[in-house]
Amino acid sequence: MRLRHIEGAAEFVASNEQVILEQDALAMSGHWQQLFANESPLHLEIGMGRGRFLMASAAAYPQINFIGLELCEEVIMQALQRYQELPPNIRILWLNAKMLDQVFAKGEVERIYLNFPDPWPKNRHAKRRLTWDDYLHKYQHILDDEGTLRFKTDNPQLFDWSVARFADNGWEPVALSHDLPLEESGIISEYETRYRRYGQPICCGEWKKGRK
Numbered sequence: 001m002r003l004r005h006i007e008g009a010a011e012f013v014a015s016n017e018q019v020i021l022e023q024d025a026l027a028m029s030g031h032w033q034q035l036f037a038n039e040s041p042l043h044l045e046i047g048m049g050r051g052r053f054l055m056a057s058a059a060a061y062p063q064i065n066f067i068g069l070e071l072c073e074e075v076i077m078q079a080l081q082r083y084q085e086l087p088p089n090i091r092i093l094w095l096n097a098k099m100l101d102q103v104f105a106k107g108e109v110e111r112i113y114l115n116f117p118d119p120w121p122k123n124r125h126a127k128r129r130l131t132w133d134d135y136l137h138k139y140q141h142i143l144d145d146e147g148t149l150r151f152k153t154d155n156p157q158l159f160d161w162s163v164a165r166f167a168d169n170g171w172e173p174v175a176l177s178h179d180l181p182l183e184e185s186g187i188i189s190e191y192e193t194r195y196r197r198y199g200q201p202i203c204c205g206e207w208k209k210g211r212k
């Protein structure tokens, strides 16, 4: 999702009390449940965009705490303007996914969602893909022993490349599909809604945490 610079977006996002900023997040490692004042499991969406998936998931599963991670302040601003009141089981984390292993303790997260991450199609940009080994190692660190990750994309090349990355890093596939039917897709994100409208097949994979 590419958005033009919006004057004041950073200030808007930083002043919203439902958004966790990097410096605060660094102090939260190992203590995220305290923020929600309960012991519910933590689910993390990486690259939440404008928050459609996060909001619908939090409403459907009030017994789960959801954190939406997003790098781009303009996108977070749009999510906050769209939804205004977030339910108590959501927080937005304004952060680069590179820092995940600094803000979550080992095993602190039960499930990760990667919905339609940027494909970075050029080979020389492969390390920017959110399914590159360095990211998989961070996900492995923060997931608990039974932790799972679900990845969806409309891009079959990115999907096949990612399936190989997960395999090489010892992740155990639970389900892999190059054309996931809508009825099996569960809650869908903004990008998934758009691609399904265009009739594009949706690739989806789910893995158990890597053992390497």
Ligand SMILES: C[S@@+](CC[C@H](N)C(=O)[O-])C[C@H]1O[C@@H](n2cnc3c(N)ncnc32)[C@H](O)[C@@H]1O
Pocket: 001, 046, 047, 048, 049, 050, 069, 070, 071, 072, 075, 095, 096, 097, 098, 114, 115, 116, 117, 118, 189, 190, 191, 192
């Ligand atoms: C293509 S959009 C998909 C949005 C949403 N997940 C959906 O499916 O509708 C990808 C999102 O990931 C965010 N993103 C990309 N790289 C990121 C990173 N390293 N850390 C956090 N967010 C990132 C982008 O800013 C963008 O909002």
